Structure formats: C-alpha cells, structure tokens
Amino acid sequence: MKICFFHLMPYRFLPDDFEHRYRSVWVDPPHSLFDPEKCSGLYHEFLDELEFAETQGFDGLCVNEHHNNAYGLMPSPNLMAATLTRRTSRAAVIVLGNSLAAYNPPLRVAEEFAMLDLLSRGRLVAGFPVGTSMDMNFAYGIDPATLRDRYYEAHDLVMQAWTRPEVFAFNGRYTQVRYVNIWPQPLQKPHPPVWIPGGGSVETWEWTAKLDYVYCYLSYYGYKRGKATMDGFWEASARVGADDNPYRAGFLQLVCVADTDAEAERLYFPHVHYFYQKCLNVWEGFAEAPGYRTLKTLQTGTKPQVGAQAKKIRQSLDWQKYLDQGYVIAGSPKTVREQLAECIKTLRVGHLMVLLQIGSMPKDLTLHNTALFAREVMPHVRDMWPGYKDRWWPSGCAS
Amino acid sequence: MIEDTMVSIRDGTVSFRVLSSGRGPHVVSFHSFHERGGWSPFLERLAARYTVHAPLHPGVGGSVGVETLEDVFDLTLAYEELLDALGIGSASLVGHFFGGMVAAELAAVFSERVARLVLVSPLGLWRDDAPSADLLILPHDDLPAALFRDPASEVARRWGAVPESEEESLAAQIESIQRRASMAKFVWPIPDKGLKKRLHRVAAPTLVLWGDADRANPVAYAEEWQRRIKGAALRLLPGGHMVLHEVPEVAAAAVAEFLGQ
Numbered sequence: 001m002k003i004c005f006f007h008l009m010p011y012r013f014l015p016d017d018f019e020h021r022y023r024s025v026w027v028d029p030p031h032s033l034f035d036p037e038k039c040s041g042l043y044h045e046f047l048d049e050l051e052f053a054e055t056q057g058f059d060g061l062c063v064n065e066h067h068n069n070a071y072g073l074m075p076s077p078n079l080m081a082a083t084l085t086r087r088t089s090r091a092a093v094i095v096l097g098n099s100l101a102a103y104n105p106p107l108r109v110a111e112e113f114a115m116l117d118l119l120s121r122g123r124l125v126a127g128f129p130v131g132t133s134m135d136m137n138f139a140y141g142i143d144p145a146t147l148r149d150r151y152y153e154a155h156d157l158v159m160q161a162w163t164r165p166e167v168f169a170f171n172g173r174y175t176q177v178r179y180v181n182i183w184p185q186p187l188q189k190p191h192p193p194v195w196i197p198g199g200g201s202v203e204t205w206e207w208t209a210k211l212d213y214v215y216c217y218l219s220y221y222g223y224k225r226g227k228a229t230m231d232g233f234w235e236a237s238a239r240v241g242a243d244d245n246p247y248r249a250g251f252l253q254l255v256c257v258a259d260t261d262a263e264a265e266r267l268y269f270p271h272v273h274y275f276y277q278k279c280l281n282v283w284e285g286f287a288e289a290p291g292y293r294t295l296k297t298l299q300t301g302t303k304p305q306v307g308a309q310a311k312k313i314r315q316s317l318d319w320q321k322y323l324d325q326g327y328v329i330a331g332s333p334k335t336v337r338e339q340l341a342e343c344i345k346t347l348r349v350g351h352l353m354v355l356l357q358i359g360s361m362p363k364d365l366t367l368h369n370t371a372l373f374a375r376e377v378m379p380h381v382r383d384m385w386p387g388y389k390d391r392w393w394p395s396g397c398a399s
Numbered sequence: 400m401i402e403d404t405m406v407s408i409r410d411g412t413v414s415f416r417v418l419s420s421g422r423g424p425h426v427v428s429f430h431s432f433h434e435r436g437g438w439s440p441f442l443e444r445l446a447a448r449y450t451v452h453a454p455l456h457p458g459v460g461g462s463v464g465v466e467t468l469e470d471v472f473d474l475t476l477a478y479e480e481l482l483d484a485l486g487i488g489s490a491s492l493v494g495h496f497f498g499g500m501v502a503a504e505l506a507a508v509f510s511e512r513v514a515r516l517v518l519v520s521p522l523g524l525w526r527d528d529a530p531s532a533d534l535l536i537l538p539h540d541d542l543p544a545a546l547f548r549d550p551a552s553e554v555a556r557r558w559g560a561v562p563e564s565e566e567e568s569l570a571a572q573i574e575s576i577q578r579r580a581s582m583a584k585f586v587w588p589i590p591d592k593g594l595k596k597r598l599h600r601v602a603a604p605t606l607v608l609w610g611d612a613d614r615a616n617p618v619a620y621a622e623e624w625q626r627r628i629k630g631a632a633l634r635l636l637p638g639g640h641m642v643l644h645e646v647p648e649v650a651a652a653a654v655a656e657f658l659g660q
Binding site for chain 2: 137138141142143144145146149284285286289290291293295298299301308
C-alpha cells in the first residue's frame, strides 16, 4: 500500500460571506480578495507541510494544476515539484499533473517532466489530466469540442518524445514539429510512471487501462460516492483484459484525525466547512462548458462535481452529514483506521492519496493532523494488499 | 408541408439535415444556439413567398460530421458545398446570431452565390466595451431574461418549459449541450474569428435586423456591421434577442420587404 500526501494549496483567507457575495471560487473570483503578502507566506507554509509529510513517512507528495482558482494556488505544479526535489530525498514526487492540451507545444511537458525526473533522481510520477472545464475551457480558452482530441494527440507526442531513439517529425492535427528531439531525456526508463487523474469520463477508464497506466479519481465527495466511478474503472479494466492489481488505482480522500471523535469536530469542522461551502462554490455556468463531456459520458446521467445541483447538496451539510456520507473520514485514530480500511478495500485502491490540509486549515493544525495520521493510522493500513506488485512506482524510490 | 431531408457532402463525412418548404426564389436560413427543431412560425411565413431551406448545423438535431470540420473556414466551405448539393446557384441568406455569422462568412467568401443578405443580431464581431452575453453557457433558468424582451411572455415561457419526466429532461439537457457544443467549436472562447477582415468582400445588398431590446447582443454592434458592410441598412424591430420568435409576423414582413421577389 502506498500512502501519499496531497496538497491543493487553497487560499485560506476568503471572507466569511464569500459564497453569498460571489458567484464563483473558480474562473472569475475577483483579485480584490487576493492579498499577495498573505499568499507569499502561504506558499512557504504549504511547502513546509509537504516537506514535513516526508519526514513523517508518507510515500509520495502530490501537487496538481489549477487556474483562476482560489482553492488551488498552483497554476504550475512543476515549480512546486522542483522545490520539493531539492528539499526531499525519499518520497515520490507526484505531479497530478500537467494538462497536456494547455501546453503549446505539449513538448514543454515532456521537457519539464524530464527535468523533474532528473532533479529528483528518478522519483517523478508523471500525471496527465485532461484538465477540468473551468481550467481548460474557461481559464485557458481551449475549445471544449476539441479538448480531448488535443489531449490524446499531445499524450502521443510526449510519449514518443520520451521513448523514440531518433529525431523525428510529428505531423499532428494540433501540433506540428519538424524536429522532435527533447534534451534532457528522463532518468526513468522507458519513462516515468504515468498516472491519469480522471473525473468519471467513461472513455478515460478504458483508455487508461489499455495503456496500462494508473487511474486516479480525485474526488472531493469521499469514498462512498466514489465507488461508482472506481467500479466503472475496474469494469472497463476487466473489459480490456487488464488484471485487478489494486496499484492500477489511486483515490483522493479527505481525512481528519484527532484524539477523539468529539475533538475532531471541534478542531476540523470550520476548515472542512470552509472547503465545501467556499472552495467548491462554482457558478453553474462554469461547471461544464458545452462539449466538455462526451455524449457517451453525458448519457450515463452523472452530474459534474460542482455547479448548481452540487451546491444545493452541499448547503445542507453539517459535520455529521460530512461524516455519514463519507466526504470526510474524521475522528479518533480508531474511527479513521476502520473507515479508511473500508475505503481502500471497497474501491480497491493501492495508491491512497490523503488530503490532510483542508480549506482554511492553518499550518499548526495541518502538521498535527499529518503527524497523528502518520503515527496512528498509516501503520495500520500499510499491509492491505500483500502479494501485489506496484509496477507504477518511480524507480528512484525504495518500493 | 415541410420536407425533411438529409443531404451529404464530402463522401458522407458531413451530412446536413435540411428542412425545406415553400415556392419561389431560394432563401437559406441559418439558426443559432437556442433554436430547437429548426422550423419556426417565422420561416413558415417566409415560405409563403420563397422556397425556404433551413439546414441544421453539423452536430445539431440530426446533422452530423462536426468533428471533421476544422474551423469557421471549413464550415463555410461545407455550406458552399451544401448549396451545390441542393442545386442552388445563388440564394438569399438569413441568419440569426451564430447563423448570422455563418451567412456573413458565406457572403464574404462566396459573394457570387449570395443574392441578398439578412443578418439578425449577428455574432462574429467583438467589442471589449460591449461584449455579447455568454449565451453558450448561461444556465437554463437565466436564459429567458437574456433572450426575450419579456421573459414572462407566452413565447418565452413556452421556450423555457422543461419536460416533466426525468428521462425526457435528461434527453433535453443532452440535446441542448450537444447543440451548443457543436456551434461553440467555431466561436470559442471569443466569437471573433477574423470576419472583420473579410466583411469588405460582401457584395450582396444587406439588411441588418435587431431587436430594440436585445440584451444578449448589444445593438451597439449594429453600427459596427453597417460600418463594415458598405450600404447595409439597419432596421430595429420591437423585441429582444429572439426577435424572430417574439414577433415572427413583423420580422417576416420586414425580411420579405427587403428581399422582394
């Protein structure tokens, strides 16, 4: 079992009435709410938390990419990963990831990931998300109708750039390069492990399984609701003839650990509430550009993670509901251990990612949560998948 | 009687569903984001004097092949090929918003094929000081106020009604998403794809029609169109952005007066 510390890098200082006064945390939250002095401090706070996680024994450190987003201050996760390569020496550096279609040419991703792999001495996990509609269609202006096609083509280009021995020409529909020949090349051979963060697109499941990559569901709604998506992936996986090795899967779960269940509510509720009420407050119009999801996915009838319907559900939430519905696994070490074991088993996940800094949670509390989790929970879920080999772990990390 | 036919071009990679009716000179009508079904009382009235053809844009309502079209230029070529396939040498064009952009592109690139041009609150130009509403993404509940002069009117309420059953409601949502996505491809994220550099080529006599209470596409754009198409006339009609649907009789009369026989 691999356990990774995931950071979203949320802006912690949105006003109390944010979700009532502003329509969206993403795409058009006004700059007037942004204090650069504070954000400068936040970056160091967040990096301290990631570095601390390595000292506590986490296997990997995860960063990701968002744009125009007050809960994700990481337009470039590669910059964060680069600093981590210098301040850590053991943990996997998991970039989840670079939204391929947004880079022009996408070779930039092949180059920067190669640099990160070399800097980290082979500890990089290369994540390739399609990117959310908010990030790609709205913040970056990419047309939703061609986004996926651009993504697949960019993926092919990056993989060829990493693996073909010769200088070659790439004549794509969206990218044409006469001389593909990236220097440097990655350290890991044939290439760094590839993880695909997905949000429940039907096509992505099969594609990921076929190419023998890891599928990661980065859900904010917990393991109970995540089951349908992970089941979908496992079924698609079986359809294409892949085995059921749990290390094919990753899942993100919000977790809060305290000495007792009551203490968990006292310590963490305001920050969890901040996350669900403010950080996920996305205007319906931005939830999904027309064409972002394919017809096949639309026909499944699933709803986006944000938008009007999701908001209605969120507004009715209190601490007990957050827990009952599994959005957050929180409580005493015993409570968390039991539920986390259920999460890992029911979803069949070999790469668990935990979000321990949530919403407005300050550094001291984040470190407290991280240390408690590492000491009281992690050792108990370590040996969940005996007999399976993790073929998707960086070769520069001890396995 | 409305003829409903599929017309293919490019060895079938693009097929248009075309609704046709009436007799007389050819008029081709191009729809926009928020018109479902393709036929309307406005077209019905035009069909009394003209042979009206209303193709649905690729990806919309049975027309297919949008994924093979690269950009606005490719779409324009495809429509010229459709005119060939329909056996139409030249026709008058009527287009609303997105459809207006398509009609203007055709008139700019293939001026010899366009007899007269009617642009109804057309899309395709951009002004930073007067952006058109982001109609592609406005939530359904917010649309009537943006589209209609009177959101409480019968026509607005009929337009905004959603099916009762969950199944039909999901189907309607998917239809709406697919329809908008198919057009979004050509105008995302800003509907300025170079038309301003081509409009001087328009040779057809042109009428620009606008709803005087158009809240989605500011009337300020009318001047812009008149400035760029020499001799274009402007006529304001009492209505909002959906003026063709709000006052179909008045709109059809204005168009017929301009087109003549």
